[in-house]
Amino acid sequence: MAQPILGHGSLQPASSAGLASLELDSSLDQYVQIRIFKIIVIGDSNVGKTCLTFRFCGGTFPDKTEATIGVDFREKTVEIEGEKIKVQVWDTAGQERFRKSMVEHYYRNVHAVVFVYDVTKMTSFTNLKMWIQECNGHAVPPLVPKVLVGNKCDLREQIQVPSNLALKFADAHNMLLFETSAKDPKESQNVESIFMCLACRLKAQKSLLYRDAERQQGKVQKLEFPQEANSKTSCPC
Numbered sequence: 315m316a317q318p319i320l321g322h323g324s325l326q327p328a329s330s331a332g333l334a335s336l337e338l339d340s341s342l343d344q345y346v347q348i349r350i351f352k353i354i355v356i357g358d359s360n361v362g363k364t365c366l367t368f369r370f371c372g373g374t375f376p377d378k379t380e381a382t383i384g385v386d387f388r389e390k391t392v393e394i395e396g397e398k399i400k401v402q403v404w405d406t407a408g409q410e411r412f413r414k415s416m417v418e419h420y421y422r423n424v425h426a427v428v429f430v431y432d433v434t435k436m437t438s439f440t441n442l443k444m445w446i447q448e449c450n451g452h453a454v455p456p457l458v459p460k461v462l463v464g465n466k467c468d469l470r471e472q473i474q475v476p477s478n479l480a481l482k483f484a485d486a487h488n489m490l491l492f493e494t495s496a497k498d499p500k501e502s503q504n505v506e507s508i509f510m511c512l513a514c515r516l517k518a519q520k521s522l523l524y525r526d527a528e529r530q531q532g533k534v535q536k537l538e539f540p541q542e543a544n545s546k547t548s549c550p551c
């Protein structure tokens with residue numbers, strides 16, 4: 315029996331006018347709902363979590379950053395195969411003193427996890443084990459997709475974490491590896507790919523669950539998320 319996966323995309327009205335617009339126009343077609351995927355970004359302090367989330371959500375590299383306290387939220391609406399999806403990125407604090415009261419909130423109903431290390435700092439890579447342990451300790455379901463990101467690849471002369479080592483680690487933990495630079499504008503496509511890949515996977519998981527449920531019920535229903543012939547975005551991974 316297919317079990318629904320908890321929290322795969324919460325729903326919110328697409329229109330900011332929300333219920334008010336419903337009163338004005340009774341047509342339900344006007345009330346399109348947008349799914350929200352909560353993606354958390356985890357890793358040591360200073361690895362570039364804030365800069366990566368800035369690059370994805372705002373398209374720029376911030377001139378100056380300060381240590382994140384608790385969490386910062388950023389959002390971007392993307393379109394995948396004709397469906398608008400809101401990617402809600404949780405930029406978490408890397409410093410223990412700024413995160414300890416928040417950890418429970420990070421992992422609650424999370425849809426995907428991005429583990430970040432700094433390719434120029436070996437300790438940020440070896441500490442990944444600790445971050446994965448923390449994640450596992452919060453009962454994140456195994457189906458929640460996780461990816462590994464090696465950031466600051468623009469600092470070519472200072473690289474301490476070789477790609478093959480990172481790849482081995484990613485394979486061992488069943489994760490995809492992305493090597494990126496939040497700083498180098500030429501790498502912005504790679505940064506985009508991290509989040510788009512996760513959004514595509516989450517969308518696909520949800521669609522599969524619907525199809526599975528239909529098969530179990532032995533009836534054909536209209537699929538909630540139809541595939542469009544001319545999809546605007548195809549999965550980057």
Ligand SMILES: Nc1nc2c(ncn2[C@@H]2O[C@H](COP(=O)(O)OP(=O)(O)OP(=O)(O)O)[C@@H](O)[C@H]2O)c(=O)[nH]1
Nearest residue numbers: 359360361362363364365379382408466495496497
């Ligand atoms: N060269 C280079 N520097 C980067 C890159 N990404 C971030 N940085 C720099 O690394 C420093 C830390 O970046 P943040 O994004 O604030 O790091 P963080 O992981 O969010 O840190 P916490 O908030 O303390 O957890 C800043 O000085 C950034 O300018 C990158 O891709 N290349």
